[in-house]
Amino acid sequence: LNNSDIQRQGVMGADGPVRELGDSPADQAIAIAAADEEMAWHISHYNWNADAYQENEESTIWTMEFWSEDSVGEYEEWLAWAEVDLADGSVRDAYVPRELTAEEFQEGQMIAEALVLNDIAVQAAVGDISLWEYDTYYDRWDEAFYVSLWYGLDEIYVSVRLDEESRSYYVEQITDANVLEAAEQAELERNQAIELAWEAEGIWDVLQNYDDWTTYVENQGGSQYSVAFVTTDAELFYAIVDIESWTVLEAGSGS
Structure with missing residues (x-):
């Protein structure tokens, strides 16, 4: 071609x-x-x-x-x-983490909301579910639907995923937005730092020549993180990023 x-x-x-x-x-x-x-x-x-x-x-x-x-x-x-x-x-x-078509989203939204609103565990978590408002979105990177429910200051997120073998949707996880554990938040920020580091100029030119590396992430204070891509004997590439402003502050190939 x-x-x-x-x-x-x-x-x-x-x-x-x-x-x-x-x-x-x-x-x-x-x-x-x-x-x-x-x-x-x-x-x-x-x-x-x-x-x-x-x-x-x-x-x-x-x-x-x-x-x-x-x-x-x-x-x-x-x-x-x-x-x-x-x-x-x-x-x-x-x-290929593509966005859904309007028809695909509407179909998945209807299924996800029906599953969540009738899920026993969700009902146990919120009490009278008729008092709660809700909205649904699709995360193309995670390939899952998320139903957000809120009542006053309380809010939970419910992920709904498609089982590839059975081709049926299921409730995967219920997360209380107000008690999100520090470890989960740290992991989220770590992944954001890595994602942002991949936007650094020159990173593809360096890493495309290697099949195996390890990624190290360290918080440098506030929303700034250092991200290093290393092999067993060398640092291949590094980046200093700010995930709040979504900016690559510094980047370059390793020594």
Whole structure:
């Protein structure tokens, strides 16, 4: 597949891919992944770019990341991940955290709210559920519906997830917003720091050459965190981030 093939299959973004796809193995792998039905629908809403790499020179397996860019070529948002085998032109695996269509959301919302409002554990937690107001949203990163219920100063969140095997929804977890444990909040902030660090300039260029690393996160006071990506013998990349202002304060390759 080439860029013209992608255009014919309707997987262009608002202005198309931000660079021309050529005939290199990496670009061929990107084109195959971009033409996958689920991926195509998702990235068609963006001006997207992608980068692909192989585990070694003999491998036919290519791994790639998709992201969106603004009108001047600045990174905007991570979009998806895929793995392609050029030996047979197949998409072996992919993670595409896309938004639901209006129809998909409405269907899932109805099911999620019916499950939550009739769940015995939820009713035990809130008492008279008819007194509580509620709203529902979908988290595409977590791939779950969340029903938020509140009454006065009290509020709980209930996650509803789709079981892939049975294709049925179930109530996964009930969380009291007012007694969220410190450990859970710390984990949330840690994950936010890592997510923000991945927006640092140059991080993809460094880490794409490595298959295995460990991520260390430390609070530097308030909403600032240091994030280090390391192997057993070297620091590959680091970033200082502020999750409150959602800003990368400092970043660079390791020593």
